[in-house]
Amino acid sequence: MTETIKLYTWPTPNGIKVSIALEELGLDYEAVPVNIIEGEQFDPGFLAISPNAKIPALVDGDTALMESGVILLYLAEKTGRLAPRYGTPEYWTMLQWLMWQMAHFGPMLGQAHHFLKFNPGKSEYAESRYRGETARLYRVLDTRLEARDYVADELSIADIAIWGWASRFDYQQIDLHDYPNVMRWYLDLADRPAFQRGYAVPADAGPIPRPEQNR
Numbered sequence: 001m002t003e004t005i006k007l008y009t010w011p012t013p014n015g016i017k018v019s020i021a022l023e024e025l026g027l028d029y030e031a032v033p034v035n036i037i038e039g040e041q042f043d044p045g046f047l048a049i050s051p052n053a054k055i056p057a058l059v060d061g062d063t064a065l066m067e068s069g070v071i072l073l074y075l076a077e078k079t080g081r082l083a084p085r086y087g088t089p090e091y092w093t094m095l096q097w098l099m100w101q102m103a104h105f106g107p108m109l110g111q112a113h114h115f116l117k118f119n120p121g122k123s124e125y126a127e128s129r130y131r132g133e134t135a136r137l138y139r140v141l142d143t144r145l146e147a148r149d150y151v152a153d154e155l156s157i158a159d160i161a162i163w164g165w166a167s168r169f170d171y172q173q174i175d176l177h178d179y180p181n182v183m184r185w186y187l188d189l190a191d192r193p194a195f196q197r198g199y200a201v202p203a204d205a206g207p208i209p210r211p212e213q214n215r
């Protein structure tokens with residue numbers, strides 16, 4: 001009997017990327033909560049799976065993985081879905097946007113959460129730096145989504161990875177009305193039942209945030 005995939009997670013932008021992908025793919029999995037507020041990411045049992053002490057992590061049989069980008073690639077490879085065929089130009093375009101998320105539209109927005117949402121008033125310089133960089137990255141995404149539905153040709157793990165971070169637009173003090181292409185893409189994906197199910201893993205964190213329709 002094949003073992004059920006185990007997803008170690010918490011309701012954060014990086015955690016929901018993987019639960020949304022698992023829901024889109026219709027794979028059976030067990031979500032194991034790792035309460036990062038209570039410090040459970042430092043438990044030796046979890047560190048054996050995720051040596052960097054971060055969620056998400058995934059175990060599938062003999063394969064244990066940390067880093068959400070790799071986990072998404074693993075799931076796409078396992079199922080042959082949510083990514084173009086390996087080696088095609090479309091594949092590399094998809095991977096480029098996945099890497100863009102992992103290198104920029106995650107680390108920089110994470111710093112925006114740290115300084116703008118959780119530590120306001122501590123550093124004017126840091127607030128200005130990460131506010132500016134966050135806005136710049138949303139402009140890059142908005143330009144990419146001009147006249148296209150997804151960052152690559154079809155819905156892919158790159159969209160899922162980016163969407164996880166866009167869903168915290170309020171933490172980032174981003175008004176999606178300023179980025180109309182991002183707004184359309186964000187709401188289209190938010191309407192997908194798999195996104196709604198994946199957003200609520202490992203615990204219901206309330207409805208998917210939606211920008212006010214009227215200003």
Ligand SMILES: N[C@@H](CCC(=O)N[C@@H](CS)C(=O)NCC(=O)O)C(=O)O
Pocket residue numbers: 012013014015036041053054055056066067068069
């Ligand atoms: N590059 C990693 C980042 C993972 C990450 O930063 N996870 C956060 C939650 S979104 C975490 O576990 N934080 C716990 C801590 O910093 O102690 C990935 O994409 O998986």
